[in-house]
Amino acid sequence: MRLKKISGAVVRRLPIYLRVLDELARDGAKELVSSQELGERAGVSPALVRKDLAWFGEFGKQGVGYDVEHLRTELRRILHLDRDVPVALVGVGSLGAALVRYFRRRYVADPGFHLNIVVLFDADPAKQGETIEGVPVEPPERIPERVKELGIRMAIVTVPAEAAQSVVDTLVASGVRLLFNFAPVKLAVPKDVHIVHADLSLELQRLAYYLED
Template sequence: MRWNKISDAVVRRLPLYLRVLDQAVRDGDKRLMSSQELGERAGVSPALVRKDLAWFGEFGKQGVGYEVAYLRDELLRILNLDKVVNLAIVGMGALGHALARYSMDRYQRDSYYQLRVAALFDADPEKIGEQVGNLVIQSVDRLEEVLERERIRMVVVAVPASAAQEIVDRCVRAGARAILNFAPVHVTAPEHVYLAHTDLSLELERLAYYLED
């Protein structure tokens, strides 16, 4: 089952719903939730919640709402998070470290969090061999080899701008299907690879716009 043509804007909200539902399941305070309440907690209008979910199926009951545990499981399935997803982080600067720690901690703590950090890479000989959680930072020279051997198809790129495009190219050749680029540079990938960009420095800079004089 593939739901192509689903817009980015929709996909972007699914993990938000997932989080609200998972929280509700944990708290165990309610078995059912309306689009009204789900929207409120996620910061999205109720109509949009219903429309987003309707792209993937009919998960609710009229007059009743959505069963939280069921909808959470469906969202996990839709997001491919119902089974372990291996993930590599390339570039173990401060940001790479932060992302690695966060994901590792969460993978251990939350049974539902199935994003597993499977490999860490850096180009700096000083960093290679360093232990982070239960992993050792490897030389980026072994990038292709390890991605292929471990069947890693999701990669976080946190290298300097000057190296980003080359790393992306190499990940693509090694079979990556989804790449999240944190380097402050516009990079490209072939159509069949999903490439997203999160640029923290751009976020900081745009924020300054809203400081009135």
């Protein structure tokens, strides 16, 4: 039940807070954390930490701080990371394959990481039937069928730029609503579909701006 629309800037910080809480829980030194310390570790001001969390409820105790375990549980719930989320990846080139390894290993090693790549798609027949980290590669024609079977609502797109829009259309038509796109193109999607762009070339180019002359 979300009363107000939470801004993207706030949502972007939630996983950072969660990561800090995971570290605090792992080190186990303290059961409580203040907005001061949480902010310091997350790279955010204490006031903003309190304001961000207050959108979702009253998780702290005045004069005391936040209970690490409790806040962790709440943040996991808010982020829907309290249960497994099946994810598809389309485009098993070197970047796609690297991401499968990266996320699958994380999933296996970390019981708190509920994002699970369960199926891969690639148009290259030579790759179909292969597995990467135990996950099978299937032909793109099977996207609608498999997405429905597996209840997939999130997908990673690592196909070449020319193929991206058509792959995304198929994914969206099949019911996928959350996309993590690595193709260097602007994608057209319905308003209820969320896209995060990881445009690595743009990021590297933007760094070049800061080269001193």
